Amino acid sequence: MSLKHDIEFTLNGVKRHVSVDVTMNALAMLRDVIGLTGTKYGCGEGECGACTIQVDGVSLNSCLMFAVDCDGRNVTTIEGLANDSKADALRESFVEHGAVQCGFCTPGMIMQADHLLHKHPHADEACVKRGIEGNLCRCTGYKKIVDAIVAVDGA
Amino acid sequence: MNVAEKKARVIEPDSLIGKRIPKMDAPEKASGRTRYIHDINLSGQLHGKILRSSRIHALIKSIDVSAARALPGVHVVITAADIPDQRPIGVAKDHFPLKVGRVRSQRDEIAAVAAESEEIAEAALKLIKVEYEDLPVISDPEQAIMPGAALIHPEPHGADGSHLHLKQGMSIAHKGKPDNIAMRFDYVHGDVVQGEAESDVVVEDTFKLHYVTHCCMGVSGMIAEFDASGNLLMYSNTQVPFLHKREFADYLNMDPARIRIIQPPIGGGFGSKLDIYPFEVICLYLARAAKRPVKMLFTREEEFLASPTRQPVLLTLRSGCKKDGTLTFRQVHTLHDNGAYTSWGATTPFVMMQTFSSLYRVPHCDYHTAAVYTNNPYAGSFRGYGNLQATFAIEQHMDMLAEKIGMDPLEFRLKNAQDAGETTGQGMSFKSCGFKDCITTAARRSDYSRKARENAANRGKPGNIKRGIGMASMLHVGGGAKIYPSDGCGTILKMDDFANVTLITGASEIGQGSETVLSQLVCEELGLPISAITVVNNDTAITPWDVGVHASRTTFIAGNSAIGAAKKAKSKILAVAAKKYDVAEDELDLRGGFVIQAASGEVVVELSKLLRNLHFQDKAELVMTTFYYEPPSVHQDKGFKGDVSAAYAWGTQVVEVEVDTDTGQVRMTKVTGAHDVGRVLNRLGIEGQIEGGVVMGQGYALTEDLLIQNGVMKNPNFRDYKLVTAPEIPEMDIAFIESMDGEGPQGAKGVGEAPSICIAAATANAIANATGVRMYELPFTPEKVYRALRGQTPKLYWKPWKAD
Structure with missing residues (x-):
C-alpha cells in the first residue's frame, strides 16, 4: 500500500536494520515495528512529551520525527537508558x-x-x-x- | 523450650505508618517496563475504530458501509442495524452504543470497523457514507430548559404523527422524554424564608463554571476476546470492574459469570473510568462478530471528543448571616449542562447539596437543581464530583458576607465551622472533624490575616502587580460513600512458607498508590517489612468483590478490609505460637518478621520458621478472607436526609496570587493547605495526592477551558487546551491534621479528591483581595480578568428556574 524504506541505525547501543513505511513516525516504529513500548503515545502532536527519546544525545518528541530520519543516527529510549x-x-x-x-x-x-x-x-x-x-x-x-x-x- | 534461658534477641518497636514509602510499582514504571493497555497485544488481534458523527444534531437518513466492507483487511463493519439487540447504556439508559436514527452530539458513534491494522480500519471509516438531515442545535442549557424548546430525546411518533404508546418502564433511549430535563434534585432543611427574615445581611450572585476534562496521559483503550466457549476476557481500564462486569453482561445478553476483566496499569483515572462508554460496548460487538481479539485505542483528539467532562454549572446562590457572624441560610438554584446523554455528571448535585447544606453550620438550606440535555459533550464524574463548583460559590460568599458585616473572614469562618460530634441539617454525622484546625493551621502557616490586610491596603498604590491571598475550605466524603446499596470490599490474604504475604484485594490501583497503602496496613499488622508483600488487584477471576475506585473510598474501605484479613492471620499465628511455645497468646506479638514477647520485644521464634512448620501440619489454612462493609449508619431517605459516609474529610487551602493589572495575567505563587486526613499512612503518597490535586485545581482555576461552540469542541488538543506545566506550579506548603477517625484504618480517612476542591474558590478570593474585583466565572484567563478589572464584564444573573 505504501512506500517502504530500509534504514540502519543504533538503538540503545545495538545496530538495527529495519524496513519502515516512509510515513511512519519514530514512535510507531519503536512501539509497533521494534516492540519497545516504554516510549509512550500521549498526543501524537509533540505537546505532551510522553514519547521523548534521545537522538544523537538530544531529546526530542519521537512522534514528530519520521522513522526514516533515524537512519544513521544513535537513538536511545527509556529501555536503553541503562548503561550510565x-x-x-x-x-x-x-x-x-x-x-x-x-x-x-x-x-x-x-x-x-x-x-x-x-x-x-x-x-x-x-x-x-x-x-x-x-x-x-x-x-x-x-x-x-x-x-x-x-x-x-x-x- | 524455655525462651528466657537463651540470650534473647530483642526487636525494637517500629512502625510503617506515616513513613515515606515509595510506590511499589514505581521501579517498573520508571524503567519503561510497565505494560499499559496500549502496550498489550494479543496474537490474532484486530484493531477497532469508530466512525463518529460529522454533525451535531441530525437525523441519520442512510449509512452505506459497502465500500468499507470490501476493503482488503477489513473483517467486520457494524452499524446499529447490525446489532438489533443493542441495549441502552449510561446512567439514565438514554443512548445506544451505536446510535439509532439520530445523532445528538459531535462524539456520537455511527459505525465501527475491525481490521488487520489501525491504518486499514481508518481507511475503511473514510469509505463509509452517511446521509444526514440536520436538526436545530441546542447548545445553551438556559435555552434547553425553556418550555417549547426543541427536544434532544423526543418521544417517538408514528409515521402519521400519532403518539406511540410505549410500555412503562422502557428506557429513555426507547421512549424519549417530553422535556429536556435529564435529572432533578430538590433538597430542603429548615425554612429559608425564616432564615432570610432572621438575616441582617443577604447576598445573591450567579456563578458560572465551565467545561474541563480529565486529560489522562494514557488515552482510553481496551481489548476484548471471546474464547471458544463464548467466555469473554476484557483488558479494561475501568475503575469499577465488578459492577461493570454485570453491566457488560446485560449489554451482551450473557451470563456475568462468563466475563473476566483484567485491569492493566492505568494511565490516569480521576473519575473518568467510572461509567461504561459506547466504545467499550462497541469493541465487544466487534470482537463477538470477528471471533478474534479486538483492540481499540483512542487518539488524543478522540480522547478529548469522546471522554466525559466535568459538568458545567450555572448557579445562583443566595446566602445570609446575622451581624454577629452567624450564618442563617443558603438558597441555591443550579442548572447543569448534561450534554446529550446522562453519565455520572448528572448525579453530582448529590455531592453539591452536601456542601451547600453542611459546609459550615447552615440552619436553613434550600437547594434545587436541574441537569438538562443539550447537544454538547456529556459530562461524567471527575475528581471532586460537583464539589469544586459548589465550593466556588459558597466560599466566595463567605468572604462577601464577612465583608458586609465588617467581620474578619477568618473569624467568620471559625464561628460557623463545625466540631466533632455535630450532625448537620442534612443528617451528616461528623465523628472526627478537624475543620477548625484546618482553617487555623492554613491561616497561620500562610500568615493569611496579615497578608490579606496588607494586600487590601496596597490596592490603590502604584504598580501593576497586585498581590492577593484567599482562603477556601471543603467538606468531602472520606469514609466511603453509600452510592450503591452497600459499599463493600473483599480481601484474600495468603501467607506462604517464607512468611511472605500475598494480598489479593478487590480494590483497583489507578496510580493513586492504593497497593502501597494497603500493603503498609497489612505489614503493620503482621510486623513485616513492605518487601514481604505481593499485591494482586487486577483480575476479577481472582480478586474478591469491590464496588470500585471512587469517592475517595479505597484507603478507608479496602484498607479496613485488608486489616481485617491481616488481623485474622495474626490471631491464627499467635494462637499456634502460644501453644507451641507455651506462652499466653495475649503476651505475644509480631514484629520485624518474628513472633515476640509483646512486653519485652524478645524473640520467641522467627515467623518464617513457624510458618514453614505450619505448612507441613494438618489444617494450617493460611489463607484468610474478609469483607468490610461501611459501618451501620442512617442511610439517606428520599429527601436526601441521613449520612452518606462513615467519615468526612476536611481541608482548607490558602492561595496566593499576583495579578498583573496591565495584562490580566494571574500567577499563582503559593498554596498553603491543611487537610484533615484522619491520619497520614504514607507521607510520600499523600503529599503526591495533595500536590497533584492542587495543580489540577490550578488548571481548573486559571488555564483549562474546553471550548464548546454550538456543540462543536474547538480545542481538542494539548496545544489549545492548556494544562498547567512545571514552571507555572505554585510553591506548596501542605500540613496534615490528624483527627484519628475511630472507624478509619489506623485512623485514616480518604483524601483522593479533596485537594482539587478549594483552589478555584480560594483563587477567586485572592484576586478579590488583590484587586477588589470579584470573579464570578471560571477560568480566570487574562482576558476575563483584564475585562473584569476594567468593569467591562456585565454582572452575571441567572434567574432561578422552577418547574412545578
Whole structure:
C-alpha cells in the first residue's frame, strides 16, 4: 500500500536494520515495528512529551520525527537508558521522591531529565522546571518530579 | 523450650505508618517496563475504530458501509442495524452504543470497523457514507430548559404523527422524554424564608463554571476476546470492574459469570473510568462478530471528543448571616449542562447539596437543581464530583458576607465551622472533624490575616502587580460513600512458607498508590517489612468483590478490609505460637518478621520458621478472607436526609496570587493547605495526592477551558487546551491534621479528591483581595480578568428556574 524504506541505525547501543513505511513516525516504529513500548503515545502532536527519546544525545518528541530520519543516527529510549550511573540515579530518585503515580509520563520525563542533566549537571529548581516544561503530567503536580531531578545533582 | 534461658534477641518497636514509602510499582514504571493497555497485544488481534458523527444534531437518513466492507483487511463493519439487540447504556439508559436514527452530539458513534491494522480500519471509516438531515442545535442549557424548546430525546411518533404508546418502564433511549430535563434534585432543611427574615445581611450572585476534562496521559483503550466457549476476557481500564462486569453482561445478553476483566496499569483515572462508554460496548460487538481479539485505542483528539467532562454549572446562590457572624441560610438554584446523554455528571448535585447544606453550620438550606440535555459533550464524574463548583460559590460568599458585616473572614469562618460530634441539617454525622484546625493551621502557616490586610491596603498604590491571598475550605466524603446499596470490599490474604504475604484485594490501583497503602496496613499488622508483600488487584477471576475506585473510598474501605484479613492471620499465628511455645497468646506479638514477647520485644521464634512448620501440619489454612462493609449508619431517605459516609474529610487551602493589572495575567505563587486526613499512612503518597490535586485545581482555576461552540469542541488538543506545566506550579506548603477517625484504618480517612476542591474558590478570593474585583466565572484567563478589572464584564444573573 505504501512506500517502504530500509534504514540502519543504533538503538540503545545495538545496530538495527529495519524496513519502515516512509510515513511512519519514530514512535510507531519503536512501539509497533521494534516492540519497545516504554516510549509512550500521549498526543501524537509533540505537546505532551510522553514519547521523548534521545537522538544523537538530544531529546526530542519521537512522534514528530519520521522513522526514516533515524537512519544513521544513535537513538536511545527509556529501555536503553541503562548503561550510565546518572540514569540509574535518576530512576532511583524518581522512585524515592514519589515522582511516579500513574507512571504514563514517567519514561518521557526521565528521558528529558537525563538530557537536561547532561546539559546542566547542576540544574537548580528553576532550570529543571523550565527543562521539563514540554512534558505534561496529570497526577503529581510536578513538584516531586522536580525534586527528584534536582536531587540527582552531583550523583 | 524455655525462651528466657537463651540470650534473647530483642526487636525494637517500629512502625510503617506515616513513613515515606515509595510506590511499589514505581521501579517498573520508571524503567519503561510497565505494560499499559496500549502496550498489550494479543496474537490474532484486530484493531477497532469508530466512525463518529460529522454533525451535531441530525437525523441519520442512510449509512452505506459497502465500500468499507470490501476493503482488503477489513473483517467486520457494524452499524446499529447490525446489532438489533443493542441495549441502552449510561446512567439514565438514554443512548445506544451505536446510535439509532439520530445523532445528538459531535462524539456520537455511527459505525465501527475491525481490521488487520489501525491504518486499514481508518481507511475503511473514510469509505463509509452517511446521509444526514440536520436538526436545530441546542447548545445553551438556559435555552434547553425553556418550555417549547426543541427536544434532544423526543418521544417517538408514528409515521402519521400519532403518539406511540410505549410500555412503562422502557428506557429513555426507547421512549424519549417530553422535556429536556435529564435529572432533578430538590433538597430542603429548615425554612429559608425564616432564615432570610432572621438575616441582617443577604447576598445573591450567579456563578458560572465551565467545561474541563480529565486529560489522562494514557488515552482510553481496551481489548476484548471471546474464547471458544463464548467466555469473554476484557483488558479494561475501568475503575469499577465488578459492577461493570454485570453491566457488560446485560449489554451482551450473557451470563456475568462468563466475563473476566483484567485491569492493566492505568494511565490516569480521576473519575473518568467510572461509567461504561459506547466504545467499550462497541469493541465487544466487534470482537463477538470477528471471533478474534479486538483492540481499540483512542487518539488524543478522540480522547478529548469522546471522554466525559466535568459538568458545567450555572448557579445562583443566595446566602445570609446575622451581624454577629452567624450564618442563617443558603438558597441555591443550579442548572447543569448534561450534554446529550446522562453519565455520572448528572448525579453530582448529590455531592453539591452536601456542601451547600453542611459546609459550615447552615440552619436553613434550600437547594434545587436541574441537569438538562443539550447537544454538547456529556459530562461524567471527575475528581471532586460537583464539589469544586459548589465550593466556588459558597466560599466566595463567605468572604462577601464577612465583608458586609465588617467581620474578619477568618473569624467568620471559625464561628460557623463545625466540631466533632455535630450532625448537620442534612443528617451528616461528623465523628472526627478537624475543620477548625484546618482553617487555623492554613491561616497561620500562610500568615493569611496579615497578608490579606496588607494586600487590601496596597490596592490603590502604584504598580501593576497586585498581590492577593484567599482562603477556601471543603467538606468531602472520606469514609466511603453509600452510592450503591452497600459499599463493600473483599480481601484474600495468603501467607506462604517464607512468611511472605500475598494480598489479593478487590480494590483497583489507578496510580493513586492504593497497593502501597494497603500493603503498609497489612505489614503493620503482621510486623513485616513492605518487601514481604505481593499485591494482586487486577483480575476479577481472582480478586474478591469491590464496588470500585471512587469517592475517595479505597484507603478507608479496602484498607479496613485488608486489616481485617491481616488481623485474622495474626490471631491464627499467635494462637499456634502460644501453644507451641507455651506462652499466653495475649503476651505475644509480631514484629520485624518474628513472633515476640509483646512486653519485652524478645524473640520467641522467627515467623518464617513457624510458618514453614505450619505448612507441613494438618489444617494450617493460611489463607484468610474478609469483607468490610461501611459501618451501620442512617442511610439517606428520599429527601436526601441521613449520612452518606462513615467519615468526612476536611481541608482548607490558602492561595496566593499576583495579578498583573496591565495584562490580566494571574500567577499563582503559593498554596498553603491543611487537610484533615484522619491520619497520614504514607507521607510520600499523600503529599503526591495533595500536590497533584492542587495543580489540577490550578488548571481548573486559571488555564483549562474546553471550548464548546454550538456543540462543536474547538480545542481538542494539548496545544489549545492548556494544562498547567512545571514552571507555572505554585510553591506548596501542605500540613496534615490528624483527627484519628475511630472507624478509619489506623485512623485514616480518604483524601483522593479533596485537594482539587478549594483552589478555584480560594483563587477567586485572592484576586478579590488583590484587586477588589470579584470573579464570578471560571477560568480566570487574562482576558476575563483584564475585562473584569476594567468593569467591562456585565454582572452575571441567572434567574432561578422552577418547574412545578
